[in-house]
Amino acid sequence: MARVGQVALVVVLVLLADLVDSVVLAPLNFPGSPPNVVVLVVAALALVFGPIGGAFTGFFAGLAVDVLPPADHLVGRYALVLCLVGYVVGLLHEEARDSVLLALISVAVAAGIATVLYGVLGGVLGDDRVGANALLTSLPYSIVYDVLLAPFVVPWVMSLARRLQPQVVHK
Amino acid sequence: MRDSRRTRLILALLLLTAFTLITLDYRAHGGGVFGSIRRTASSLFGPVERAAADVVRPVRHAVEAVGSIGSNHKKLQDAQKTISQLQQKLRGQPFDQHRVDELNKLLRVSSVGQYKLVPAQVIGVGAGNGFEWTATIDAGSMDGLKPNMTVLDGDGLVGRTTIVGKSTSTVLLAIDPEFHVGVRLADGQTGVVTGRQKADMSLELIDPAARVKPGDGLVTQGSADQQPFVWGVPVGSVVTASSPLAGQVQTGTLKPFVNFSALDLVGVVVQPPRTDPRQALLQSPVPTVTVTATVTATPTSVSSGTPSGNALGPTRSTSPSRSSKPSSKPTSTPQVTPPPPAAPAGSP
Numbered sequence: 001m002a003r004v005g006q007v008a009l010v011v012v013l014v015l016l017a018d019l020v021d022s023v024v025l026a027p028l029n030f031p032g033s034p035p036n037v038v039v040l041v042v043a044a045l046a047l048v049f050g051p052i053g054g055a056f057t058g059f060f061a062g063l064a065v066d067v068l069p070p071a072d073h074l075v076g077r078y079a080l081v082l083c084l085v086g087y088v089v090g091l092l093h094e095e096a097r098d099s100v101l102l103a104l105i106s107v108a109v110a111a112g113i114a115t116v117l118y119g120v121l122g123g124v125l126g127d128d129r130v131g132a133n134a135l136l137t138s139l140p141y142s143i144v145y146d147v148l149l150a151p152f153v154v155p156w157v158m159s160l161a162r163r164l165q166p167q168v169v170h171k
Numbered sequence: 172m173r174d175s176r177r178t179r180l181i182l183a184l185l186l187l188t189a190f191t192l193i194t195l196d197y198r199a200h201g202g203g204v205f206g207s208i209r210r211t212a213s214s215l216f217g218p219v220e221r222a223a224a225d226v227v228r229p230v231r232h233a234v235e236a237v238g239s240i241g242s243n244h245k246k247l248q249d250a251q252k253t254i255s256q257l258q259q260k261l262r263g264q265p266f267d268q269h270r271v272d273e274l275n276k277l278l279r280v281s282s283v284g285q286y287k288l289v290p291a292q293v294i295g296v297g298a299g300n301g302f303e304w305t306a307t308i309d310a311g312s313m314d315g316l317k318p319n320m321t322v323l324d325g326d327g328l329v330g331r332t333t334i335v336g337k338s339t340s341t342v343l344l345a346i347d348p349e350f351h352v353g354v355r356l357a358d359g360q361t362g363v364v365t366g367r368q369k370a371d372m373s374l375e376l377i378d379p380a381a382r383v384k385p386g387d388g389l390v391t392q393g394s395a396d397q398q399p400f401v402w403g404v405p406v407g408s409v410v411t412a413s414s415p416l417a418g419q420v421q422t423g424t425l426k427p428f429v430n431f432s433a434l435d436l437v438g439v440v441v442q443p444p445r446t447d448p449r450q451a452l453l454q455s456p457v458p459t460v461t462v463t464a465t466v467t468a469t470p471t472s473v474s475s476g477t478p479s480g481n482a483l484g485p486t487r488s489t490s491p492s493r494s495s496k497p498s499s500k501p502t503s504t505p506q507v508t509p510p511p512p513a514a515p516a517g518s519p
Contacts, residue, residue, distance in 0.1 A: 015219075022295040022297065023295045024223075026296040027295070029433075052177075052181055052182075055178075055181060055182050055185050056181075068212050069217060069295070069307045069334065069336065069339060070295055071209075071303075072305045072347075075208070075209075076189040076193035079189040080190065083182070084182075084186070118302075119302065128349050129347065129368075130302050
């Protein structure tokens with residue numbers, strides 16, 4: 001089975017993305033909210049793996065983000081958010097196979113869902129950091145940044161992931 | 172097959188698991204199993220983050236000089252001036268000088284305030300979709316750090332430590348909305364300051380009779396047992412103050428002294444001063460005073476550990492204690508210790 005390879009790919013890519021997020025991008029202090037490469041990677045993988053693979057990928061990617069430093073929120077929060085992101089984007093995987101536009105749209109959707117859900121979940125859990133105002137300001141930024149970054153991340157991740165699962169393609 | 176019962180069942184199970192995790196962690200208040208998982212993750216991932224930060228830092232500094240141009244015009248002109256100055260500096264001795272300046276400022280804080288500091292480098296900043304204001308620093312339990320210690324830099328209060336790994340720790344920054352700190356005015360009145368992300372911090376006084384005016388500088392009041400906050404650390408200066416009716420508590424906003432968009436070298440207070448430095452750090456003049464403090468390497472406080480494990484990266488290479496003896500003591504952590512009380516700046 002190509003499962004082992006897929007899992008290894010997910011682990012490496014997610015750790016790499018988290019590293020890029022916290023060490024490279026966040027310290028640069030972009031206006032608005034910082035870009036989120038982990039979301040991009042989850043979306044790209046979900047476009048290849050489909051809804052189930054996407055949901056699993058998102059869940060474990062989120063768990064990693066929840067636990068790795070310098071995270072300071074409840075464990076499971078990003079896991080829940082990215083799990084849903086992976087699932088929703090995974091639903092588009094057949095249509096997005098050959099359409100660049102659809103892939104970009106799904107990335108935008110992923111970034112939007114991630115921000116809104118993460119924020120709303122924070123509101124439900126009584127996180128003082130998230131207000132409607134903060135959410136609305138950060139939403140457009142996170143979508144724009146992720147769409148801008150997508151061409152540099154998504155094609156590579158998708159081609160890597162495709163290479164690891166040749167037999168599942170005709171389904 | 173787009174969506175089936177099986178797919179939805181799996182999704183529901185995963186979401187339920189995530190919910191369960193959230194609930195468990197919520198009830199454990201960051202302790203318990205999740206606390207140790209976080210500490211382990213910090214110990215494992217911290218060194219990776221630090222290595223990456225070392226590679227990225229020169230690039231980041233260069234981009235920052237350009238990236239902080241901002242939107243308004245006045246800033247642009249200032250930045251252009253800064254860039255040309257920076258370019259000149261770049262040809263000479265670029266980042267070392269910056270580091271020396273930062274270290275000197277820390278030394279001043281340590282000597283005037285009589286804090287015992289462990290210097291650390293900021294190596295990562297929390298992403299959290301812009302809601303969470305945390306940072307990773309490259310010092311951990313091997314350097315004597317514990318959770319809930321005050322973190323400061325040459326300008327003032329930076330935050331407090333939360334999760335402490337072996338060689339890296341997480342700092343909750345003072346601008347995080349979950350960050351609250353007790354402050355004191357010059358006349359001894361007290362208040363509470365809360366972070367408000369990129370906006371100015373909010374200030375609420377305790378005593379209805381107390382009053383502040385714009386320009387007043389505030390210092391930390393000091394927590395019970397000096398944890399998480401030691402006393403006397405400058406927090407910020409008052410920008411606006413409300414004019415309440417009699418009997419009402421005054422509120423206001425506070426501009427932090429620390430520039431949180433360019434955090435670099437910080438110090439963690441591992442030992443509070445015996446006596447309250449009060450407003451000393453607010454009043455003393457900034458860098459013109461030559462500080463007579465000595466940096467002493469105190470290897471005793473460090474458990475042996477691997478040579479790379481507690482290295483402070485480039486920070487160390489600029490510390491005076493090291494320059495005389497090139498690489499004889501790779502495992503020692505330089506602790507910035509206050510000079511004897513006879514130091515000129517410290518006397519009342």
